[in-house]
Amino acid sequence: MSEIIRSLQHDLNEFGANLHFIGSDTLRGRHPGEHPDNFGAGVMAQPATPEAAAVIVRWCVDNNVPVVPQGGRTGLVGGGISRPGDLIVSTAKLNRIEAIDPLARTATVGAGVTLQALQEAAAEFGLTPGIDLAARGTATIGGMIATNAGGILAFRNGVMRHQVLGIEAVMPDGSLVSDLTRVLKVSAGPDIKQLLIGSEGAYGLVTRAVVKLESFNPQRATALVGVQDAASALALVGHFRAQPALQLEGAELMWRNFFLDSARERGFDLDWLEEETPAVLLMEVSAASEEDARGALEDGLAALWEEHDLSSGIVAASLDQARRFWALREESEFIYRVQPAAPSFDVSVPPGALDAYVAGLKARLKVVDAVFDAYVYGHIADGNLHISVIGDGVTAASVKEPIEDAVYTGVAEAGGSFSAEHGVGTEKRRAYLTFGNPARRAVAQAIKAALDPKNLFNPGKVPYGA
Incomplete structure (x- = not known):
């Protein structure tokens, strides 16, 4: 057993079930996530309450043990790698969705809640987080806060910095700072949460958060459109964003070689795509009904076809086909x-x-x-x-x-x-x-x-x- 685990269990045994420790033998059997060195420390603590997390950090400060916060380990830049002598503090057990307020359109959640779990819970109220990304099944709210994640809806709702109303976090001295504000308008001095958002775990460990929710409209239409360049794609985006009865739900541009190789990897039919098309725009819109969304998308593309020299296009005929369209963009492995x-x-x-x-x-x-x-x-x-x-x-x-x-x-x-x-x-x-x-x-x-x-x-x- 790791010396760090023995010391922690000896010093912190009164926390019992609220503290779980994992050693190197167990970690070796788990997937480390996007970086092979994420489990380099060989020891992980999983506090089940914010108070337990604070106690762990205070112990680390007293014993000069470096702390490496980890969420879903989906980060692509090595922000969660650890080394022997470090202690990984995982938010995996801080995974409660504490409250969803459909009137205020807020959710109070533990840092270890995945984006997909929050999406599914909010959907019961016709709501959704104002942010979405491909790693939704594993990315945690705490990790998204730490990296100021963006994603598909940033053009409309902003990034995590714009979606977080309140934060609770363990600071590097072990103090638990709780500011779980659930309102947008706060003018009461420096906003400490903004210091933590995007800090990549350098300034503290996020334990809970209050995030904004937006309306979710499932009545959608999705298209792939061949375009000449980004300027043409942006003209289409601008047109559909200006339509009062439509909501633009996504606009993803794939330059030629990415799109073709992604399509070939999936056996996606390319007969509709003209040769030498420079780029392909994936667009999704929502409206009062699926028929309205599809009609507006088709009519808009027809009206803009010649003006913007659109080369080819296809509108999804079913939800399953729309998902296949999105897989071309999101499944980039x-x-x-x-x-x-x-x-x-x-x-x-x-x-x-x-x-x-x-x-x-x-x-x-x-x-x-x-x-x-x-x-x-x-x-x-x-x-x-x-x-x-x-x-x-x-x-x-x-x-x-x-x-x-x-x-x-x-x-x-x-x-x-x-x-x-x-x-x-x-x-x-x-x-x-x-x-x-x-x-x-x-x-x-x-x-x-x-x-x-x-x-x-x-x-x-x-x-x-x-």
Whole structure:
């Protein structure tokens, strides 16, 4: 048994069932999530109450044991990796949906509640969280708060920063700060929750939250449309967003090689798609009825067809077909079958700059190596692109930094961000130090030093304090 577990059980035995400890033997039989080093510590604590979480953190402070918070372990940038000597504090047992208030349109939940669990619970009231993403089945609300997750609906509702009304968290000194406000309007001094949102576990461990809920309309229509570029796709998005009887529920653009390879991997029929179509837009709208949604989608596309030189399109004839459309965009793991360990990135640039950025990116990659290319796809309406670099030799150490430079060049100058929604973790350390704002880094490090003078909370990760 781990020495850390023995010490914890000896010192904290009065918490009994509210504290569960897992050692290396058990962890070895579990999937570590998106990074193989997530279980590197070999020991995990699973508090079942916020108070138990606070006690664990106080014990860690007293014993100088680093704390690595973990949620669903779906992060793609190594923000949850741990090392021998660390203690993983998992929110898995903080998984209660405590209350859903359909009048206030809020949900009070434990940090370990998955997005899908909250979606299903809210659906009983005709509501849904104002955020959605492909990892909904495993991503936790606490983890989404820690990384300021975005996703499919960010263009309409914003990111997690805009969806959280209240937070409870264990701070690095072991104190439990509870501010579970359930109203939007609060003007009572600095907003501590905003310090924790996007902090990637460096400033505290989120234990509970109050999140906003939105109306959910299942009456939908979905289409795939061949477009010439991002500008054409944005024109379609703008048209449908302006329709008073419609709600745009999703707008995802897939550049040609990503879409074709995703479709081929799934045996998806491509007979409808014209050859050499540069990109494919996945759109979903909702209306008063499924017939209204489908009719408005078809009529709108017909009206815009010639003006925007649309090359081809198909409207889903059933819910099952709509799900297959979405799988083309969301189930992107095929990338790592085509290109194992492909360098992957998520950036954001203002929507109007997308075409210039993508053209520049591909040109810069060719300068690094003539065989390099990129899968590009993402949330077109808010300018968030996901990029995976492909080609023989892309994983060589000698091209790691040149590839990063090719991806990140011009992003900040355009008014964007080198990390749109996945966080910084360990994988983007160089990008954070090279392409991030130095004044912002200095403030983040000063806050870290004030809150966590022993540097015990998620050490070695953003904001890379001493």
